[in-house]
Every structure is written in C-alpha cells, then in structure tokens.
Amino acid sequence: MIILGIESSCDETAVAIVEDGKTLHSNIISSQIEIHKQFGGVVPEIASRKHIEAICPAVYDALKEAKLNFSDIDLIGATRGPGLIGALLVGLSYGKALSFSLNLPFVGVNHMLGHICANYITHKDLKPPFVCLLVSGGHSYLIEVKDYADYIIHGRTRDDAAGEAFDKVARTMGIGYPGGPVVDRLAKKGKDNLDFPRVWLEDDSYDFSFSGLKTAVLNYLNSKNQKGEEIIIEDVCASFQAAVNEVLTEKAFRLADELNLDTITISGGVSANEGLREMMENRAKICGKEIYYPEKILCTDNAAMIASAAYFQYLKYGADKYSIKADPNLSL
Numbered sequence: 416m417i418i419l420g421i422e423s424s425c426d427e428t429a430v431a432i433v434e435d436g437k438t439l440h441s442n443i444i445s446s447q448i449e450i451h452k453q454f455g456g457v458v459p460e461i462a463s464r465k466h467i468e469a470i471c472p473a474v475y476d477a478l479k480e481a482k483l484n485f486s487d488i489d490l491i492g493a494t495r496g497p498g499l500i501g502a503l504l505v506g507l508s509y510g511k512a513l514s515f516s517l518n519l520p521f522v523g524v525n526h527m528l529g530h531i532c533a534n535y536i537t538h539k540d541l542k543p544p545f546v547c548l549l550v551s552g553g554h555s556y557l558i559e560v561k562d563y564a565d566y567i568i569h570g571r572t573r574d575d576a577a578g579e580a581f582d583k584v585a586r587t588m589g590i591g592y593p594g595g596p597v598v599d600r601l602a603k604k605g606k607d608n609l610d611f612p613r614v615w616l617e618d619d620s621y622d623f624s625f626s627g628l629k630t631a632v633l634n635y636l637n638s639k640n641q642k643g644e645e646i647i648i649e650d651v652c653a654s655f656q657a658a659v660n661e662v663l664t665e666k667a668f669r670l671a672d673e674l675n676l677d678t679i680t681i682s683g684g685v686s687a688n689e690g691l692r693e694m695m696e697n698r699a700k701i702c703g704k705e706i707y708y709p710e711k712i713l714c715t716d717n718a719a720m721i722a723s724a725a726y727f728q729y730l731k732y733g734a735d736k737y738s739i740k741a742d743p744n745l746s747l
C-alpha cells in the first residue's frame with residue numbers, strides 16, 4: 416500500500432510517500448524556522464500563511480522524488496492534531512480534498528502517534544511491544560506501545576515539555592531558536608558541574624516536570640549577572656541537559672522494568688539529542704535492553720511518520736469520514 420502523508424501542525428510543511436508503513440519513497444520538508452527565528456518562536460498566523468504557499472509544491476516534489484504519480488497512491492493521511500489550529504487546517508483540508516478528488520481513503524492522524532511510528536521507518540525490524548519515550552517541543556510522554564495503533568500512556572509532563580524547556584532556557588541565554596540543537600552542540604564543549612535539580616515527583620510516578628529546572632537555570636543566570644560573575648554557557652548547557660536527560664532515562668528504564676519489556680524507543684524532536692541517546696545507550700548496555708531512535712531527520716516534524724501512522728491506523732480502524740475535524744488539543 417502506497418501512502419501519501421501530510422504534516423502541517425507547526426512550522427514545517429511536510430509531504431512524504433511511504434510504502435506499507437515502513438519503506439520511505441520520498442520525504443519533503445519545507446521548514447519555516449528561518450522566518451520564525453527572528454521572533455524567537457513560532458508566530459501562528461505567519462505559519463498558516465506559509466503552509467498555504469508551500470503545500471502544493473511539497474506534494475508535487477514528494478511525487479517527483481518518489482518517481483510516482485497520483486494514480487499510484489492508495490491512501491492519504493494528514494495530521495489532525497495536536498498543533499496550531501490554522502496550521503493544521505491547511506494540511507488537513509488539503510488532504511481531504513486530494514482524497515476526494517482521487518477517490519482514495521483518508522485518515523486523520525494524531526501527530527504524536529506519528530512520532531512513535533517514525534522509528535518503524537528507520538528500524539524495519541522494530542515491532543511492538545516496547546516502551547516509547549516521546550519527547551517533543553509540545554509534549555512529553557512515557558508510553559507502553561502494545562501494538563502498532565494500540566498504546567497506554569503511563570506518564571506525561573505536568574508543566575513544560577522537555578523540548579519546551581530546552582527552547583526556553585536557550586532563549587534566556589540568547590543562544591538561538593530552536594534551543595534544543597544549540598544546547599546539544601554547546602553541551603558537548605561544557606562540563607556537567609552545576610548542581611541543577613532533578614525533579615522525580617512521587618516515588619511511583621512516571622510523570623515529568625521541567626518548569627522547576629527551568630527556573631533554577633534562570634535563577635542561576637540572574638544571580639551570576641547581578642554579581643557580575645562570568646557565566647560559562649557551555650557548562651550551563653551541559654548541566655541543564657544532564658538534569659533533563661537523567662530524569663527521562665531513569666523513568667523510561669523503570670517503566671520498561673515494571674512492564675518486563677526489553678525494548679525502549681525514543682522519538683520526538685528531543686530524541687535527536689546526542690546526550691540523551693548516549694545516556695540511554697550506556698544504560699541499556701548495562702541492563703541488557705535495546706534502544707532505538709529515528710535518524711535525525713525523522714526525529715523532528717516530518718510527514719513520513721504521518722504516512723506510517725496513517726497506514727497502521729487504517730489497518731486497525733479503516734478510513735475516516737470527511738467530517739473529521741482538526742483538534743489543536745488532541746491527546747494520544
């Protein structure tokens with residue numbers, strides 16, 4: 416089955432063609448990061464307008480790169496939430512219209528299920544069940560993936576998502592947007608020598624909380640500035656990143672132990688983090704578990720993961736009606 420996936424929930428207009436949920440034929444990502452950078456974050460109105468401009472060329476580029484025609488497509492999937500409502504509406508409406516005009520089934524996809532499925536494209540041998548640590552700019556989840564479109568959420572963030580914490584800390588230091596990749600790069604040159612808090616919450620909780628850590632970093636920077644003392648940005652990045660990653664790693668492994676599962680996947684934008692990948696891999700070696708993460712281009716937003724999720728969702732639940740709506744707060 417050949418699936419055309421469309422993603423427009425935030426600041427990337429993406430279209431991809433995937434076969435049977437795992438084989439990638441093309442992956443077009445038209446990023447708006449350069450435009451939003453000057454504002455320090457995504458401006459929703461600008462995002463919607465740019466999606467409208469980019470969507471048609473992205474669809475044609477995806478077909479061209481895959482060397483396929485519209486007549487080769489069997490299923491269309493588009494993100495329906497969570498995300499920015501105006502941005503979601505562009506991809507969802509385009510997807511529905513394309514499916515109607517080509518007389519093809521249509522599936523409205525949960526963006527977060529898409530992130531889980533990104534790993535199936537990079538690792539064709541990966542099969543549920545496994546634990547997925549899903550860490551993006553808007554959400555953090557610890558999930559038991561029971562089957563391709565069947566999962567239980569064991570933990571979620573109570574305040575800032577992991578990626579959001581990276582972005583906010585980076586913004587305060589004025590080192591760039593999005594913050595994750597910059598912090599990741601600078602952390603490699605720094606030392607984890609500052610004592611930032613690890614927030615574990617209740618003993619048995621799989622939830623996360625990163626706003627206290629964010630505030631601790633801000634307080635540290637303010638106090639250094641007030642005293643006129645030197646701030647070593649690289650050390651702040653290394654220490655902040657270690658604090659985030661330690662909590663993520665510890666909770667993911669604890670859940671895997673509790674569920675008796677030997678496979679842990681990470682996905683979402685923060686799964687691109689080199690420090691997190693290394694920490695998870697080191698821990699996995701010690702306790703005999705396996706870690707999977709997507710290739711970097713599939714960690715952050717893309718439509719290949721949406722096409723993959725559309726396929727598994729279609730196999731389990733069939734097509735959606737055109738009355739399906741965009742939902743900015745759609746939960747997993």
Ligand code: KG4
Nearest residue numbers: 551552553578593595596684687688715716
């Ligand atoms: O999954 P994603 O592209 O969008 C959402 O669905 O939110 O994630 C974007 C988030 C941003 O917060 C960005 O700073 C973070 O992922 N990110 C990273 C890295 N690359 C992207 N965080 C830490 N380290 C990275 N290398």
Ligand code: ZN
Nearest residue numbers: 526551715716
């Ligand atoms: Zn995302």
